[in-house]
Amino acid sequence: MKPDIDMTMVHDGKRWLARNGTIEASGSTLEELDENLKALIISNDKYKHATSVTVFMGFDYSTIPTWIRQYHTHYFNRYVTFDL
Amino acid sequence: MSNVNKKWYSGMLSTEDWWAVWIGFFLFALGLFSLLGVDLVGWFAKTHTWALGHPEKGFSTALSATGGKFFGDGQPNLLLGQVYETMSPIISFLMTYIVFTALACLGAACMKLDLKKFFQGWTVIFIITWACWIIGHEAHFKAVPSEWADYGITWGLSLGGGASYMLALVVGLIIGNSMKGTAKFLSEAAKPEWFIKTAIVCLGIKVGLKCMEAAGFTLELALAGAAATFVAYMLFWPIIYTLGRKVFKLPRQWAATLSSGISICGVSASVATGGAIRARPVIVVVVSMLIVVFAMVELLILPPLYTATSMDEPIVAGAAMGMTVKTDGADAAAGAILDEMMVNKAAKMGMNWQSDWILTSAIMTKVWIDIFIGLWAFVLALIWIYKVERSPGQSRVGPSEIWHRFPKFVIGYLATWFVYLGVLFIAPGMTDIAQVGAYTVQSPMRKMFFMLCFVAIGVITDFSKLKGMGRMALLYAIALFVIIAPIAYAVAYIFHHGMMPLAAG
Numbered sequence: 001m002k003p004d005i006d007m008t009m010v011h012d013g014k015r016w017l018a019r020n021g022t023i024e025a026s027g028s029t030l031e032e033l034d035e036n037l038k039a040l041i042i043s044n045d046k047y048k049h050a051t052s053v054t055v056f057m058g059f060d061y062s063t064i065p066t067w068i069r070q071y072h073t074h075y076f077n078r079y080v081t082f083d084l
Numbered sequence: 085m086s087n088v089n090k091k092w093y094s095g096m097l098s099t100e101d102w103w104a105v106w107i108g109f110f111l112f113a114l115g116l117f118s119l120l121g122v123d124l125v126g127w128f129a130k131t132h133t134w135a136l137g138h139p140e141k142g143f144s145t146a147l148s149a150t151g152g153k154f155f156g157d158g159q160p161n162l163l164l165g166q167v168y169e170t171m172s173p174i175i176s177f178l179m180t181y182i183v184f185t186a187l188a189c190l191g192a193a194c195m196k197l198d199l200k201k202f203f204q205g206w207t208v209i210f211i212i213t214w215a216c217w218i219i220g221h222e223a224h225f226k227a228v229p230s231e232w233a234d235y236g237i238t239w240g241l242s243l244g245g246g247a248s249y250m251l252a253l254v255v256g257l258i259i260g261n262s263m264k265g266t267a268k269f270l271s272e273a274a275k276p277e278w279f280i281k282t283a284i285v286c287l288g289i290k291v292g293l294k295c296m297e298a299a300g301f302t303l304e305l306a307l308a309g310a311a312a313t314f315v316a317y318m319l320f321w322p323i324i325y326t327l328g329r330k331v332f333k334l335p336r337q338w339a340a341t342l343s344s345g346i347s348i349c350g351v352s353a354s355v356a357t358g359g360a361i362r363a364r365p366v367i368v369v370v371v372s373m374l375i376v377v378f379a380m381v382e383l384l385i386l387p388p389l390y391t392a393t394s395m396d397e398p399i400v401a402g403a404a405m406g407m408t409v410k411t412d413g414a415d416a417a418a419g420a421i422l423d424e425m426m427v428n429k430a431a432k433m434g435m436n437w438q439s440d441w442i443l444t445s446a447i448m449t450k451v452w453i454d455i456f457i458g459l460w461a462f463v464l465a466l467i468w469i470y471k472v473e474r475s476p477g478q479s480r481v482g483p484s485e486i487w488h489r490f491p492k493f494v495i496g497y498l499a500t501w502f503v504y505l506g507v508l509f510i511a512p513g514m515t516d517i518a519q520v521g522a523y524t525v526q527s528p529m530r531k532m533f534f535m536l537c538f539v540a541i542g543v544i545t546d547f548s549k550l551k552g553m554g555r556m557a558l559l560y561a562i563a564l565f566v567i568i569a570p571i572a573y574a575v576a577y578i579f580h581h582g583m584m585p586l587a588a589g
Contacts, residue, residue, distance in 0.1 A: 001482070008086050011365050030362055058088030064355075064365060066197075067544060068372050070100040070277040071351035071411065074089045074488035075368075076359035076465070079480045 003056035100278035105496035108285025115521030126151015135235035205273030220248025246424030256542015276413035283533035285496035292504030320347035350410030360465035379414035406449030419446030441585035458489035
């Protein structure tokens with residue numbers, strides 16, 4: 001699946017953060033993150049004619065403590081489609 | 085630098101899991117050269133039983149190059165064999181250090197570890213490992229009573245090869261719990277999972293060789309392990325999850341992550357489950373700390389318990405161990421100790437069992453568990469997103485999640501197993517020379533990785549981390565000893581009942 005927007009996701013201890021070079025959104029839950037991200041996309045001129053936008057959010061595993069990484073190599077990735 | 089698993093090949097050069105495969109394959113490939121008539125692994129140092137002060141079997145005989153044993157009358161006598169037969173033990177040890185340090189540092193550099201800290205930590209762990217290995221081979225620790233006269237001793241602990249493992253574990257635990265500064269210094273290189281996964285890839289060679297002498301038994305062991313694992317996990321997870329939610333009142337995400345950790349394969353399962361249910365990473369970190377400490381408790385208690393109570397069902401004990409002890413490192417370590425203790429005890433009772441069958445049964449159930457976790461996490465993610473949370477955000481779970489969570493070292497384990505099986509099936513006349521390279525990789529090299537794992541797992545285990553864990557630790561203890569261990573043993577009994585290690589000799 002080819003997403004329209006490619007982002008990296010982390011959790012800073014309090015909030016989920018999704019970002020790439022141009023967009024950054026956050027939320028205390030993933031639902032809130034998605035709502036905030038959707039609002040940013042709607043306000044972005046690049047997507048003003050789009051009817052839906054699919055976003056890939058890949059969890060940045062380097063934010064997991066080093067000692068745990070040897071046990072498992074993946075947290076999760078998500079694809080979220082926003083109907084605009 | 086971010087680290088996102090996006091492509092199917094993501095992580096091939098940057099994870100311990102893949103580096104266990106690459107190092108295992110490299111050693112395996114070197115071992116295969118014996119089929120071409122040249123021994124490229126015989127330089128590896130091998131420990132021997134020695135006795136303090138003995139005129140002929142003293143400390144100077146504690147080490148030698150492995151390849152020397154395959155040179156002489158009645159031996160395959162491959163190219164370079166004579167070099168190894170006359171090689172100084174010091175040169176052999178230095179070559180072992182240099183080659184394995186280079187491999188480990190190459191992996192560490194690709195994994196973007198702090199190379200200087202890794203090299204320093206690795207060197208210290210390597211020296212501790214070999215010191216424990218050699219000391220554990222002193223006759224008073226290792227030799228069984230029938231060997232005492234050979235070494236000129238009149239008493240001993242008769243611990244067999246388990247003496248070195250226990251010593252390495254104890255030294256690691258002392259460092260991890262009473263020398264915290266040293267433990268921190270060593271932490272960059274203390275990678276028990278990496279070491280044990282590399283050992284398991286090498287163990288595949290042994291299983292391939294075992295198939296030649298007992299193909300039916302090996303297949304039966306593999307299938308029984310799969311069936312037992314499947315049945316056990318259909319019981320474990322729902323029981324622990326219900327206990328966590330209803331009795332211990334844990335929030336849903338905590339209960340699910342902890343249930344997977346306790347029930348399935350420890351830290352790996354809790355990370356996979358945490359990801360599948362989109363839990364905050366802190367939940368995974370806390371649960372993982374608990375699992376690592378309890379895995380050590382399991383490792384210390386279960387091998388002597390099963391040795392005392394299950395000598396008539398050794399394969400059942402091995403399989404039960406695989407389903408009970410969490411994390412690959414602790415399970416393989418517990419399986420290795422159990423194997424040594426049971427084979428040793430059997431010898432004292434007049435039964436000669438081949439070594440490593442009990443270990444193999446423990447590893448086989450664990451490998452099946454590791455394979456299942458990717459699939460289980462995928463199913464759990466579907467249930468969580470579409471049924472439990474039912475978020476309207478059209479979030480989708482891609483099947484690539486299964487691959488990203490698949491334990492890659494299993495590929496190495498199966499590949500080395502089937503390649504050796506294939507070679508020996510196609511050319512049975514080459515069994516003797518195939519054994520030369522295979523022996524060094526699957527026995528002393530593999531055991532060195534076990535020893536490294538023992539030291540490293542001790543170093544990273546800090547019992548003080550249990551403080552403040554309260555009801556989670558209590559739930560873990562109850563679940564482990566009242567639910568997991570008894571059910572695992574019962575299920576292992578159903579599927580492995582009557583299976584015995586082959587007779588030695």
